[in-house]
Amino acid sequence: MDFLDTIKEKASSDGNADLNAFSQRGKKIIGYFCSYFPEEIIHAAGMIPYRMRATGKSDTTKGDIFFSSLNCTFVRRCFDKALNQHFDFLDGIIFLNGCDHTRRLYDNWRHADIKPDFRYMFVAPHKIGRLAEERFSEEMVNLKTAVENAFDLVITDDALRRSIHLYNKKRQLIAALYRERLKESVPIKGSELLSIMLTITMMPVEDAISLLETVIEKIDGRKTHKEGDLRVFMGGGCVEEIAHLELIESVGASIVADNLCLGYRHADMLCDESMDPFLSLARRYLNHFSCPRMMNDFRRRLDFLHTVKKEAAIDAFIFEKLKFCDLWGGEMYLCRQESRKHNYPILLLERELYGGSTGQIRTRIQAFFEQVRNQSYTPSELVVSAGNNYKAVMGGITREEKDHS
Amino acid sequence: MNKTKKTLKPFELLNYHMDLKIDILQFLFKFPRFLNGFLFFLRPIYLKKETAWNKRFRWLFLVLGAGKADTLELKAMSHALYAVTDNFFEVKAAKKNREKIVWVEWILNPEICEAFDLVSFNPEVLNVFANSKGMEYPPMIIEAAENQGTPIENCSAQKLAVGSLILEQIPKPSLILGGSHPCDTSISIYQTLEYLTGAPSYIMDFPYWKDEDSYRYYEKNTWELLSFLKKETGKDVDWDKLKTLLDRVNQINNYLREICEMSRAKPCPSSNSLLALAWAIREVNLRSPHMLSMVKAMHQLVRKRYEKGEGVVKKEKLRILLWFPPIPFFFYYFKWMEENFGAVIVADFIGYVSTVHIDTSSKETMIRDLAISQMHLAMGRQCHGPMEFITDEMLKLIDEYEPDCMIFSGHNGCKHGWAGLKIIQDICRGKDLPVLYLNLDIMDKRHTSEEEIKKQTITFFKSHGWA
């Protein structure tokens, strides 16, 4: 089996086997949500941060008892897994006010009284700036204290600095992988990178670093795309299905850049190792490439579209959201308006996590790629949805409109 | 979208509130008995449902109490109308004179604009007031926003702001004051609005908790807002003006809190529709002296009934807690239940007031307490934070107001509410409190119509032997 296949296999599970082994050796594992969470603090406490996910066998049957059909499938699936004891290996879980749906995980987890006992809400500001940084660094200190109290341990500044150093190293390696994708010959697929991200966010950072080093070594000289594949940018929130990205790639795309929760944000910005560790963490996590939950940073995200278009020679943008996700829905609106101004080809896709409909999705992406190749841009529907209960509304730029302009 | 555009001239909906008919209405308010008689006499032609030809007045006539309002209630409404139209006139003048207009998001009140003598405007205003021209207008505006790509799942109240902008129904802002509350729609749409208008924004970052650290953070946001406004307008804070307004706000809050307290009495002396209306007027023009006059009239009315031991209905049969936002397109819901079933909404999500007193003795205390009091405004205080912010208040109201049942007005946009539904259900079951779970869009009658809401309510009442 190829090295990357092994990673993919791990990534497709929820990591139980490896993590159980760690547990047996007395290592504590702390689940967390969101890329605004500072893993360093957990690592400095001698524990393993585990990014929560909906992978593995689960549906939404039990999750739907607590959440409604108006909530996104990421939280419904995660909660379903929790109710089915898939997260029993966790010693603690830390929630984040990422969005309205994920913040209710904290409430429902407590209400259903699911293991583990240590459940903590870590709060990230919704804006960037001096005030927010100050507040966020206080929040970092509060988290440290909460972990210390819950597990009866001490997190020293030195340990935290060491963790910051290691995580910076991890970031640099991820960034190196991202740089490789800018090349004309792309040595790693988007789907493969997603597998790697899923894997390294459920293992000790030391192991993640050596895994990344091996990946960089092994992909040297590799070419993953066919002649004529389009170079695609992927934007979207909780995208964790490797098969979904594989599907996009299979119809003629090479995914070379992204703004995914499990993507570029993990590579962007290092922590300043020379300053107060809490302020440094606050600064890095608040100012890294943002997600649409950050209100006063959308211009930077839109500017990124232009930069990345040039740097990564993007042929087409695909943005997608899970149904009922307000935040990514709004982001798609902005990106569409901006792309329209600049005549960038963009496809907006709406779907359910692990929701199937692969036939529909394939057809839509194929049709879009066809249009891009024929230089006719945005599909006539605004948001094409996989599944049924959503109306697709008219109004995109058609070839005729483009010709007129 | 083009079709929609053709049917609305620029600012048609705002202008609708600034013409002769409003003057006539204000004149009629001076003769409340006559006005009531007139509204009562015409009941057969508008009470039951909206038709093609009654749609221009039906919503307003129902809000005015359909001929059964108390004189003081009409007095309160007259002030409400003045507060709203005064703001529209100010905005119109500002537009004409090229003065700055500050958009203030609907859960942030515009007190700070008073300190800079800036014209404030609530871009979501048409979510309530577009109904006065006809209940088809809010859906029409929502559709304009959706047609341009605003996510369908966004709260319709805020899609209305985008749609109103696209359809040129509201003036463009010079500055925007937005907030990260009460929900994701706000977070998302205020980015859209800033993008579409190009106006510089200041974001009030609403903290997740309500503790000392959170209050301090929000207070610092408020100070930073002052600096932002100073920089953008070149003006300085007029502390005396701010103090005068905040003293008045304190009075307003005191009256409203007392009304809420009196509503605990059995029978309930107050119709919560007025409290909900006061919330809407607060959103639009808290700065107007008419706001205080409005709540004074409301207070006088409720106090009068309370002292006599009278209820808002002759025979109170049912006490209801309305949880989650009321339904602007069917504002008459309160009175419809009162009239037909002796069922009184004794407390609700929006009308219940729990803001803090603002100490106006110094600049520092004013800003500190203004920040804290903003964090206690309805919708913001419950929706942004842990589920306990919704359920603790709900439990408190269940204990204090002793409702016989609850109506959960499950608004589509409030996905954070739907995500906590099981918690609400379990609490109500534990309290043995029957609940009607409505699934609707509070701004968009196409989702669940007035008829459907009535039908579900009647079925619910019947199943419990209340009708």
Ligand code: SF4
């Ligand atoms: S997909 Fe959207 S709604 Fe769902 S958890 Fe992610 S950000 Fe929240």
Ligand code: SF4
């Ligand atoms: S009504 Fe609900 S969805 Fe709409 S703004 Fe308020 S909290 Fe958000």
